[in-house]
Amino acid sequence: MSKQVVSLNQVTIRFAGDSGDGMQLTGDRFTIDTASLGNDLSTLPNFPAEIRAPQGTLHGVSSFQLHFADHHVKTPGDAPDVLVAMNPAALKANIKEIARGATIIVDSDEFTSRNLSKVGYETNPLEDGSLESYKLHALPLTSMTVNALAELSVSRKDAERSKNMFALGLLTWMYHRPVEATENFLNAKFAKKPDVLAANLLAFKTGWNYGETTEDFAVSYEIAPAKMEPGKYRNISGNTALAYGLIAASQRSGLKLFLGSYPITPASEILHELSKHKKFGVITFQAEDEIAAVGSALGASYGGALGVTTTSGPGLALKTEAIGLAVMLELPLIIIDVQRGGPSTGLPTKTEQADLLQAMFGRNGESPAVVIAPSHATDCFDIAFEAARIATQYRVPVFILSDGYIANGSEPWKLPKVEELPDLHVEFAKTQENFLPYDRDPKTLARPWAIPGTKGLEHRIGGVEKADKTGDISYDPKNHDFMVRTRAAKVAGVEVPNLEVDDPTGDAKVLLLGWGSTFGPIGAAVDALRANGEKVAQAHLRYINPFPKNLGAVLAKYDKVLVPEMNLGQLAMLLRSQFLKDVTSYNQVRGLPFSTTELIEATMAVLND
């Protein structure tokens, strides 16, 4: 008799295990197969800072959460419906966040008294009744995998390592995901290691068959595709989208892309990704430190390239002085800060939004720069493009403030048509008589981009204050005052689109205003509040310096403005100082995105105030 199939609207699954258990890979594969079925989705990888934290310990637990649905998905989901826990540590580290009634699949082989006591379990939770209110499937994943692979010529260790593929096979069956793509992926990944390939393929198949044949799993689930705009799609993470956006900007501007970078979590993937694309003429330079990284990017910009530097908070601190030089030289420069928990080394693998004021003001003197922030993973592509537009047109440093959440998280992306991407063509200054390096375009206030190699344009620039027009050294008080104000006016005058407000009835009682990666969580909370009949509006800032021209009017329209941030109120401080608006800050810095529930509660508190 064939098994029962149940239709669901949405599911959230969390894969958790030791950092060596391959949970990120398992999650990635499940995500790609889910995307290809046409579900909308959002992911949240969460891993320890240590590469191989001690086995079986709580702080060595790595997890990957995926939320997928037959409708538009805004967050990776709050409480998972399914937890796959590969050992007692993974169970213990995650159980608090699992709602009663949820499904828990564990590898019972790992629940030995030694492993249990390592994480402080006095009794075995699989046997002591503490998991009674969950749908518990305690499966000997390790031994089933090892037994299944007994005929193969792989070591016991390699066989045990394949147990994540057993789990993936089982979940693939449970949720009717396609098997071919994972098989193709394994074929490619282990092409040079036939033994390991065979082990992984067989473990995957065995997991699938286990679901299909045993009575332990009576039901499987279907989630219909989400309604999405027609087109070609792929799944993409924020960091990859930033890298692609930069390449696209380089292609559409005709400028050589130069990345100067020093490795740092969670920004390194952008360096890795761009290093793969030399055939686009992309130059990646792994510098000796962040100062050299930004310095080399500025040197390349001076020479007429699209100079970019990527980093995270501690690295940004080091780049400060050179960014000030870029402000003074008035050259294009893109600085990507993939924010993580701070201060100092802080929480390297966790997300936070606490570098906003550093980007805004973290330089000596009056040193204005443009600050923009992507709202979600696929927005990273557009924001990179936008940064290139602003940097090259206005010849200013532009900060992109991404963060660990959207850098690693992924979502489906409708591929843009290359020919429809805006033209970013820029003109360098041409040979001319009496060249004035600090003469300005009256509209943008940009000075000429006069690159070495252009006859007749030989000139000297530097960090010492410049005389208007000639760019010669000038200590004249009036000139300094003028130049400081001009640099400020240039950044303030950067054209950015107006802020759009989502307020369907037009009479919302509260506006939720965010920036950066809180877009999804705020949106999910707004949806839930509206479903409960609450009148709430949402607006999200992609442009922080300068703010959109209509921001003052938007703020004035709402009595109550709630500003959720993963910091202690940095955007709120800017809003209050610029608009004298007493916005309400809602903050948390736990290293994870906001949950929908807490944002609903925070909004209700404001509504009932």
Added chain:
Amino acid sequence: MTDLTLTKKDFTSDQEVRWCPGCGDYSIVSTVQSFLPELGVARENIVFISGIGCSSRFPYYMETFGMHSIHGRAPAIATGLAISRPELSIFVVTGDGDALSIGGNHLIHALRRNVNLKILLFNNRIYGLTKGQYSPTSEQGKVTKSTPAGSLDTPFNPISLAIGAEASFVARSIDSDRKHLTETLRAASAHKGSALIEIYQNCPIFNDDAYQIVKDGGTKDGAILRLVHGEQIKSSTHGVIFEAGSMKVVPLDSVNESDIIVHNANHPDPAYAFALSRLSGSQLDHVPVGVFRDVERAEYSTLVNDQIADAIAKQGAGDLSALLSSGDTWVVQ
């Protein structure tokens, strides 16, 4: 190219030079301006990038492209320019504080990478611009405003440091010796890759006569050990010999003429040039002057751009649409 019959005047900018009277920087800028015409490079293809310090004012006086950047970072900025514009002739101008203190990290990495930069290190053994604190090349015991009881730090020998940093071209010259400085600039320019020239520079205001022994008519011939490739290493009174596994400066009349080392700037073993660099103690009784080391090694920006050319040759030029739709894709109807 027809318009390359340039003269010193063509390389002199209209900016008023603002160093103190008698500063060694004057003769250096004048020598470089006189030398550049023979490079045969158009003015627009020459770039001077400096850090901060008296010496780093240099680019303002050159009628070429120039950037007066921030303290210590010129090699990093110049590296980005050199990699992305390998056809340019790029000079870095730096001081002993700029290059060896705040910018030490960038200097050693530029040298080990062998980026095509000609680095002119003006060593006055003092911080000039900040009015006279001791520098990383000041001799131990130096009394300055910040070290009234004498400095405690062991100084760097810039030549030893550069050789230790895998430099492929390392030389020393003297501000007032225009002929020698010109020869050294010529040799550095002919070298493919990074070239470090330490230039002894007098700061009459804060460290006057630091190099008196190699400038004074009465002492210089005896103190300077000329480094000329293929010729014996000696001064008017002393010569350099190998002894007990090391190099030693000895009076000429105490050795056989044939025992004096014949200089080989192309010696593959950096230990040779390093040993030479150790002959001058911090008191400078004897000072090797000239090219210590000049060896061939692949230049960095060529390697970088070769990798790109290779990728294009093997895979074809990048196709953006193909890139965006790489990996697993699906179509929504």
